[in-house]
Amino acid sequence: MAWLMIGLVWLLAIAVAVGAAGFVRLWRRGAPARVDWVGGLLALPRRYLVDVHHVVERRPGAGRMHVLAAGGLLGSLVLVMLAMLPPLGSSRIYWGLVLACALAGMAGSALVRARRVPVRPSFLSGGLFNWLAPVLAAMTGAIAVLAACQVVLAYTPARQGVMAFATMLLAVGGFGLLGLFLYGPMRHAFAGSTWLVAHSRPGRFGGGRDTALQPLDLTQPVLGAVTPGDFAWNMLSSFDACIQCGRCEQACPAFAAGQRLNPKALIQGMVSAMRDDGGASYTGSPAPNAPPVAGNGGMDHPVVGTDAMIHPDTLWACTTCRACVEECPMMIEHVDTVIALRRGQTLMHGDVRPGAAQVLRRMRDSAEPGGRPLSERADMLAMDIPVLKEGEETDILLWLGEGAYDRRYARTLQALVRLMRQAGLRFAILGEAESDCGDLARRLGDEATFQMLAADVITTLGRRKFSTIVTADPHCYNMLRNEYPALGGIWRVRHHTALLDDLVTQGRLVLAARDLPPVAWHDPCYLARYNGETQAPRRLLQAACTRTVEMERHGMQAMCCGGGGGNPVSDVDAQVRIPDLRMGQARDAGARIVAVGCPGCTAMLEGVTGDRPEVRDIAELVLDAVVRA
């Protein structure tokens, strides 16, 4: 009887291998990708045990559940397969080890069940996921009985009956497990391992950061992704790697505001599109308020559209804040997925929202998203700042960005300029020569316009000499620092919070902390998640204000203001406004002042009506705290 059970496990392993080969065949219908196989395979244990578990264990319960369930099941199955080896099959110590693994798996399956019983939280999926705990329990239970029989019941008369029961349990459980592997949650075990080996951004592992969008070769026949087959094959494996844990959904500002995006449903939409299953397999929360779609799919069928799998509204609701990517334990690249699909819509079909179409046209024709004259950029500052002409040289080039046209944000820039003057820095602006850096076009998927604008900027800056670019706009900062190098624009770029922090630390600016009502720092997505800069602004704030508080979501987990990714120009439907939610969080933290460091956040948060905390740029707070010489 024991041999029958060991044989069943081998049979299951073979069936799983055949199923996995089926997944590989499906993924290979995607576009080729450059993958470092040797490096990836060698790094797999570390990527799984360190990087993935670092994210998983942000929720201690989830980490324990996964270690017990996955470790118990996989460990006991592999060990049982090894029972074929003669010295092991007869060793009580070996069977004791199997028993320990199986018992751990049983404990894990109880924890899996506890996640969904009695009430399934809205962020978890149902359907086949409800079978996960029973199947795990059956498998590990059967193996536990087998192992127990080998250890203690070896010579008792009841052994035959118990083993027969265990064999049946194993057969049923094995059948269930195979089903869950082919059509359900267990797929993520193989797809996830593949994705961790062949990840499109290997730089993210080992505590690294890689957030820059990849440049697109505009001579390719298909630009971006229109069908699932247009995605690189490793991205296709990443969709199958999704275990639908719903953390992205909980972190997504668009989902929270009732905009028509749920990152989890988006990834599952890709899974459905790959298999043309009509989207019926998805049992989690849908994108809020998204109108129904026909649910047609297939590797060569468009993904986005009312007659396809993902509603177009979903695509334009994304603020590209990367909160979902930050929270995903499988390290899935939701934002890359959105950008690839946006590129397909924008570049191949010109199918963008009317508001976005207008902005893109202005960027193409006027080199400025608002269609405002470049010569008027510095007008609101009303300060006599030197303009760096062609061939001239300075220490710091102050990049003003789009915010400069706004009267409110110009006050921030004025504060920054005053501080830079007080510190005795030599700096200049580009004046009329500053054209748009193309962030908005790139986030909206218009890579062609972005590359055109970037070429202009690189030419302009190439004709001037400076040691550092400083900007108060995290979007420009991220573009110039992270995304221009791939196009040949390599400079030293700093955000104004880093510059001011340095000046204070070096004693070139002396601050006396002011006794203000509680101040909370709102981390801009493009400073924190895109560039990992969360400490400098906090040091600065603590030097400038006596009382600082933290919002619950801060640092790498901060919530977006709703202003990124072209969301504000894309006529997005919502139930509530994202900045209203964020302001509510600031209020809940007891903040009376919200300190910001981004023109987008300033505009979005200042747009919140009613009684709310005051919005001040960190440069304004620092200027108020400077002790004049």
Added chain:
Amino acid sequence: MRTIILLSAGYDTVSGRPAPVAGEIGAIGMALALGGEVLGVHVGPAGPTMREYAGYGLERIVALGAGQAGVVEALAAYIRSGAAFDGAPVDLVLTGRRGSGGEDSGLFPYALAHALDWPIMRDIVAIQATQGVVEVEQALPRGVRRRAHVKGPCVLGVHEMAPFTPAFSFAAMRRGEVLTYGETADSPPADMAGADMQIRPYRARPRLIQAQASGTGGQVMIDPTPQAAAQAIRDHLVMLGVLQTGR
């Protein structure tokens, strides 16, 4: 329907960079909405702006060389020759409605209509074509719309506010064909580029009498209730024909 759209090497009024002209983009959208064969024609060398017009869904653009003839004459001859649509006659010429600072269509549509001896109308915001008759809607000041019928081939200046802006895509821009026709298409024709123009100081001109829209002079309401004010605005819009009754 065989439509020719006149394309000019326009400039963006804000940045001064080469850019398509709004009315001509609207003309492309209007032609695509009408259906049938569409051809963009530019007299002069094919600059990068022509590619951008292609991005709005124009599949074929001809850069016409004027040679020794003038621009107007060269284009009129091209239209009459039937070369645009393999010998079939041209039904419609769509243009922008005014110059916007670049080398774009200010007086050109009028000169062309004169040379072809075709009727011309401008400020078109809507169009329908049935059996050789073109039914158009013209935008007058203050939101007034005027309908008109034009028989036979004609030149129409499209209003830049016409709701026909087509989607722009890089793929269409890449796909569009820009062909050259006639001689020396790579240099501006003789009567272009300021050959017979001169720069003079600005001279104050007498004010032209504004085109008067039909309608009464309105009414003055002092401190009305919101309902009464809204009703007055609604009645006025209905009277102008901007708002459909029964909605």
